[in-house]
Amino acid sequence: MNGRTVAEREAAGRAARERVKRSSHKQVGELHRDPVALLKKSSEGRVPNLVPLRYGRMIVSPFTFFRGSAILQAHDLSQVPNTGMVMQICGDGHLLNFGGFATPERQLVFDLNDFDEVAPGPWEWDLKRLAASLVVAARHLRFSRGVAEDLVMTAVTSYRNHMRQYAEFGALELWYDKITFDRMVETALTPEGRRLIRRGMEKAAGRTHESMLEKLAYQNDRSDRNEHDDREGHADAHWTIRDAPPALFHVHGPNSLYEHEDNWLTLSDWRSLILPIYEAYLKTLAPDRRELLEHFEIQDLVFKVVGVGSVGTRCLVVLLVDHHGKPLFLQLKEARQSVVSQYFKAPAFKHKKGHEGHGGHEGARVVQGQRLLQAASDLFLGWSTGPSGRHFYFRQLRDMKLSVELETLDSTLLAGYARMCGWAMARAHAKSGNAAIEIASYVGRGDSFAEALAGYAAHYADQVERDFDAFVKAARSGEIVARSDEDMAADFRI
Numbered sequence: 001m002n003g004r005t006v007a008e009r010e011a012a013g014r015a016a017r018e019r020v021k022r023s024s025h026k027q028v029g030e031l032h033r034d035p036v037a038l039l040k041k042s043s044e045g046r047v048p049n050l051v052p053l054r055y056g057r058m059i060v061s062p063f064t065f066f067r068g069s070a071i072l073q074a075h076d077l078s079q080v081p082n083t084g085m086v087m088q089i090c091g092d093g094h095l096l097n098f099g100g101f102a103t104p105e106r107q108l109v110f111d112l113n114d115f116d117e118v119a120p121g122p123w124e125w126d127l128k129r130l131a132a133s134l135v136v137a138a139r140h141l142r143f144s145r146g147v148a149e150d151l152v153m154t155a156v157t158s159y160r161n162h163m164r165q166y167a168e169f170g171a172l173e174l175w176y177d178k179i180t181f182d183r184m185v186e187t188a189l190t191p192e193g194r195r196l197i198r199r200g201m202e203k204a205a206g207r208t209h210e211s212m213l214e215k216l217a218y219q220n221d222r223s224d225r226n227e228h229d230d231r232e233g234h235a236d237a238h239w240t241i242r243d244a245p246p247a248l249f250h251v252h253g254p255n256s257l258y259e260h261e262d263n264w265l266t267l268s269d270w271r272s273l274i275l276p277i278y279e280a281y282l283k284t285l286a287p288d289r290r291e292l293l294e295h296f297e298i299q300d301l302v303f304k305v306v307g308v309g310s311v312g313t314r315c316l317v318v319l320l321v322d323h324h325g326k327p328l329f330l331q332l333k334e335a336r337q338s339v340v341s342q343y344f345k346a347p348a349f350k351h352k353k354g355h356e357g358h359g360g361h362e363g364a365r366v367v368q369g370q371r372l373l374q375a376a377s378d379l380f381l382g383w384s385t386g387p388s389g390r391h392f393y394f395r396q397l398r399d400m401k402l403s404v405e406l407e408t409l410d411s412t413l414l415a416g417y418a419r420m421c422g423w424a425m426a427r428a429h430a431k432s433g434n435a436a437i438e439i440a441s442y443v444g445r446g447d448s449f450a451e452a453l454a455g456y457a458a459h460y461a462d463q464v465e466r467d468f469d470a471f472v473k474a475a476r477s478g479e480i481v482a483r484s485d486e487d488m489a490a491d492f493r494i
Contacts, residue, residue, distance in 0.1 A: 009438050010441040013439065016084065016438070019081075019083070019084060020081045020082065022449040023448060023452050024452070025449065026455035027080050027456065028076065029076065031076055034470075035069070035072055035470050035471060036471060038071050039069060039072075039471070041071070042071045046313055047312050047314065048312075050246070050312040051311075051481075052480075053312070054308070054309075055483075057311060059471065059482045062465050063137055063139075064308055065471060067307075067308040067309060068311075069464075070092045070339050073128075073132065074117075074343045074344075077343070077344075082344075083122055083123070085439065086121060086347065087429065088120055088369050088373060089120070089121045089122070089123060089126045089340065090126050090428065091115075091116075091339065091340040092309070092339075093112060094133035095404075095406075095417070095418070098110065098112055098113060098404075098420070099111075099403040100181060100204055100402035100403075102400035103375075104376065104379045108181045108201055108204055109180050109375060109376060110180075110184060111376075112374060113401070115366050115369050115373065116333070117339050118338060118366055118369030119340035119341040119344070120344075121340040121341075131152045131156065131454070131456065132461060134148065135148045135461040137406060138414070139461060141406070143411050147411045148461075149454045151411075151414060152418075152450070152453055153450050153454055154418045154419050155419065155422035156449065158419040159425055163430060163439050163440045166427065167436040167437045167440040174430055174431055175431060177375060177431075179420070179427065184420065189419075190413075192412070193412075193413060193416045204400045204401070205400070207398055207399065207402070209329050209397075209399060210326065210327060212398060216241050216248075218239070219239055219240075239321060241302045241317070243255045245489065246305060246485060246492075247485065248302055248305070248317075250301070250303070251264060251265070251301070251316075252265065252267075264388075271298075273301065273386075274298065274301045277332065277385070277386045277392065278298065278384070281382045281383065284383050289382075296320035296321060296322050296328055298320050299321055301316055301317070301319075303315065303317075306333070313333070313336065314390060315333045315334060317329055317397055318332065330394055331394070332386075332393070333393055333395070334386075335362035335366045335391045337362060361391055362391040363384060363385070363392050364393075366383070366393045367381050373431065
């Protein structure tokens with residue numbers, strides 16, 4: 001229980017301005033580091049044959065580079081003063097790590113949707129990553145400097161205004177608050193924005209497990225099945241996911257990108273890989289979730305390359321079907337140490353119950369952080385440990401998930417999206433840290449904080465471009481190898 005009055009908490013927020021003035025947030029700091037060396041550090045432990053693909057996806061533009069280099073900004077933020085107001089933060093809250101998805105009640109909501117870097121940290125780190133991403137994206141889309149600045153002002157002002165509202169909420173009122181797509185339609189400022197949201201709702205409705213099944217997999221007849229598949233209750237047909245390397249391949253198959261000496265290949269087959277991980281995962285679920293999964297049988301397992309920053313980490317997809325042959329796709333993502341925790345050491349007194357209860361398991365860290373920050377989380381969210389002690393978390397693959405198509409947005413629509421991101425981040429921070437009153441008091445009612453972040457974002461976007469140039473130079477000199485999906489796909493003949 002907090003114990004302090006509202007007035008005392010407001011005073012604490014204002015007092016934080018004495019430690020770190022709001023205008024000081026425009027500072028990027030003196031940065032003396034080798035961006036390529038830090039990126040190499042973050043590539044350690046990944047599947048070696050996929051590291052060139054990671055770099056290949058990053059080298060497309062400064063914006064894709066920014067998406068894949070969270071380690072750089074975490075390092076850089078550690079070089080400047082922070083508010084000292086620490087809570088569980090997303091750690092990688094750039095504008096493409098927000099999106100739509102269905103709650104367990106099948107309600108479509110907008111929220112943060114990537115938590116690989118979640119960890120205790122200063123709340124403003126999240127907001128600075130969002131602000132910088134808006135400027136880098138605006139430059140990528142060739143919008144003017146003025147438009148880029150307005151995007152940051154829009155996002156931070158939205159954050160400020162909604163945080164002030166959340167400061168008035170009761171505890172349960174805040175916990176239950178969701179940004180539904182219906183609310184988004186109601187609050188959209190333009191007819192085109194409302195049309196875009198409604199189109200998104202229609203698109204999400206078609207993104208189901210069943211719609212994926214025949215696109216990603218094919219059916220074997222009964223004669224192709226082995227004794228393991230013939231136990232009572234198994235669906236009549238067996239499904240196999242199609243290889244599509246480098247993005248999708250069977251770990252033990254002919255298109256595998258694993259090196260021969262990789263210890264995962266010492267396992268006899270994919271079942272010996274997934275079954276122990278899956279059994280341990282089930283123990284992290286509530287009893288009703290475990291009971292639900294009893295209706296499904298595992299059909300196949302593939303490696304799936306995802307995103308930009310995650311490329312090369314061990315990400316798998318398992319296909320299950322129920323007794324009617326209805327599918328469920330679960331994704332297993334490797335969870336590594338957060339870049340936030342690498343560069344920010346949270347004070348011991350901030351390690352409250354529920355904040356550091358993951359026992360050092362990185363998958364549990366992701367799951368617990370996601371549950372705390374999101375308004376509603378995946379029905380099948382859980383964690384497990386795999387071969388070599390690697391940590392994983394589980395979630396559904398794609399189910400009614402929706403992300404913005406950045407290239408289709410004009411400056412007005414992007415401003416509307418920035419406003420939604422600011423709202424979602426304010427809701428997440430208010431729920432996570434129980435500090436809406438303190439943050440709202442720190443930020444205040446005026447524009448000084450937003451103006452400081454607009455200045456920071458512009459200067460940091462300049463730094464991103466310098467780092468990108470160094471990255472491209474390293475690729476051209478052969479210091480690193482960058483290969484596109486098309487280049488790597490040409491190595492295979494399916």
